[in-house]
Amino acid sequence: MRGTGQGPSQTLTMDDSKQAELRKRLDRISEIFGTMASHAEDVSQSRCPYRDRLDRCTALFSCRNQRKAGDGETEAFQCGHDGTFDYRSAWESHPLSHEKARLRIQKIRSEAEAARRSPSDSDAQE
């Protein structure tokens, strides 16, 4: 063991070496999380990221693979998929959907700009 600290007073003053030691720990945490985030990307190619270790669905939204495990109303959904798919392809956008989204964004921006140019006109339209 490294031994105990200086009690509550440890928050008051610290030298540079302590700061360096703390920074080392923060870097280590960042490194651990970075490895995990990178692994999460890989794992998600073959398993839905919302599916937990007990195959329960943790998503806040509906999915066609959700299955009730029992009769209980409060019971969590189970994932009914065999789990061997790249979930991201299910969410990949159709080119037409992308185009629609692009046009929608254009419209949002041009309407907002027009409204800013003549606020009284847009008020009147409302």
Next chain:
Amino acid sequence: MSELSDITNATIRHEIEEYVEIQKERDRNVELFSRTQPLMQEIAAALIEGDNELVDQLTLRALDAGIDALEVMDDGLIAGMGIVGIKFREAFIFVPEVLSCARAMKAGMKHIEPILSASGIEPLGTVIMGTVKGDLHDIGKNLCIMMLGGSGFECVDLGVDTTADEFIDAVEEHQASLVGMSALLTTTMPYMGVTIEAFIDQGIRDEVQIMVGGAPVTEEFADAMGADGYGKDALECVEQAKALLKL
């Protein structure tokens, strides 16, 4: 050389016995935990179980008892997260469990932050994070929050289905200089544009950097909606955040 039986905490013994299969890692963890205080083992066990309330209480208790912050980080929080990392790599647990453990880590780190500040280590910046209105997908955003938090940013999580007003209110309340918006659907992605326009209408667009991400979002879309940055995953999100704040 230490033995598994030298570890006092039953949960930690079980975790190592059951999930740490590579001998070198097993030896390292047995060595580590067998020399740590029971309270540090408790913190690590609570973190592995994703019990953020217990990690919160135990970390506070440890610091109040005068245990050094470095020891709490090394032997409690980081040691516990090390086991979580191994379990994730070996497919004993998955993304939802990792995110629970990351939240538990954050609960413990909350008590370390004043000590970091006292040593001159301040958060890199405050980031407001949310999935946009109409969208309930949160894994990508949560991974970004995990990464940002682990990289030294203070994160305010607005959750899912977040309106433009909620983003604006949070920026003003927390004096944040960075906003991260996520969307997973082409139907909800345009709401990022609505939110950016709302920032302009409020007259605070120049005071905040806005980054966007999510499966259908591309650099081109980010530009089209007037965002300042785009990240395709959690790692890029951190790079973007640092670049936007010129860190």
